Amino acid sequence: MKLIQIAGFLGSGKTTTIIAISREMSNRGKRVAIIVNEIGEVPVDAKIMSDYGLKVMDIGGGCICCELMINLSYTLEELARLYSPDIVLIEPSGVAIPSSINDGLSMVKFPIERGPIVVLFDGLRGEELLADEDLSNFIKRQMINANIIVINKIDLLEDEKIKYFEKLLSGINPNAKILKISAKNGCGIKELIEEVLGG
Template sequence: MMSTTPIPFYILCGSLGAGKTTLLMRLLEHWKSQGKRAGVLMNEAGEVSIDGPRAGTIAEQVMNLAGGCVCCDTKEDLSWGIAQLVRDYESDVIVLECSGMADPAEVIDGVTDLYTARLAHLEKVIALLHPIPTDRDSMGGFVTKQAIRCADELILNKRDLYVPGHWETFKASITAQNPYARVWETSHARVEPSLLLEPIVRLSPAQTVNVEFGVPRPSATSKRASYHPIATTVRLPGPLNLVRFLSWMKTLPPELERAKGFFRFAKGPELQEFQYAPPGNATITPITLLDEPSHAIVLIGRGYDQEHCQAELLRCLENC
């Protein structure tokens, strides 16, 4: 099995034209000044990358995921790109700039895959927004709403272009959707990178949690909003009992939005891949991989009982 320490991974997402590439350039300058090798994944909806060459003037390596949306059309390329930046280019940190069409929740799903998570650890989701009229039912409206919901850092950009009353209304609409993220108000994406990249201080962190979103600001209550996604990694120290696991699959809570992982059954030599994405049924499929992944299952959802889900899953171990 491959042994490596996951490197920090950041997601930049948000509205089309909100200033994501401008912020990316500021982050790259910061990492370069610290002597870090930054790898960049650029996702652009067109077949040709426009912003990638700009980032390439500073970054150690830029990989373009052009020609589709990273949350669907080029999702497999995302995992491949992360692996290449870590293994071939020895990046110290990776940042993904999503197209304005990409659903951040789907991107999070991709980078929390157990196979990919051995290489890169999702540190933060940074969303850039600017106050433009958006139809909530349109693709842009949906993506913006998802970016707000998933963000750890909300950067409200282009303040210099709007009158105070309009800006305050815009800000209130954003914080109402996610009162737990830090909020930055700026123009030209002028945010101090060292402050933006400061690690999130989590209250009483559970060891099984590898991704948490919407950590409260110091002045806010410590209670987590029910709509903020939590990804819980349950590591499996041994093979599973087939009968008990099939029973566990029937008890998945309705708050669970995604589950995935790898393991083996006690009476079968094949590596198994587990996938669950409602409203579809959970599936178990034999799989052959080049590298043996960690045996674990990742649970992603909102408001579910983490401890109960973990305990019930661990009861499926053959030697439990």
């Protein structure tokens, strides 16, 4: 069972990206399950994903990077027992710190394969968020431990802006692979899948 985190700030497109990835992976014969953690008590993202026939388990009422880490561990065990997925995509809340989740996976008591940490960058709202000092610091905290940084919403961006973001994000985390996608229209999704499955 390979675990892949698809993290990123609020509104960066995690749910849309996970739907796109899951459908493509399923088409390739992979059994895919999704764990969603949302701020707020009701699982809107889980409902959205279920509309696409995807296997989803939600963890609500807090953040899995801290107070709900034990819930993540139990949920993974349940998924392994009931569904035996090849791939588990984890969508943390938009305010989770990806490295904290990754560290917490040491609580899982059965063998898992840790896939890459993927962090989405909101190409549409990115500049606005980075112009705010506090938001900028938070987003950089999310980016700093990513294995793959993905610029999303490229269908709404000019090429020059994409290049600007590639350079900017590379400066924040020089070790991360930078990819670009439009989760909405599917552009770049296959390349992202190749990267996460091969990593």
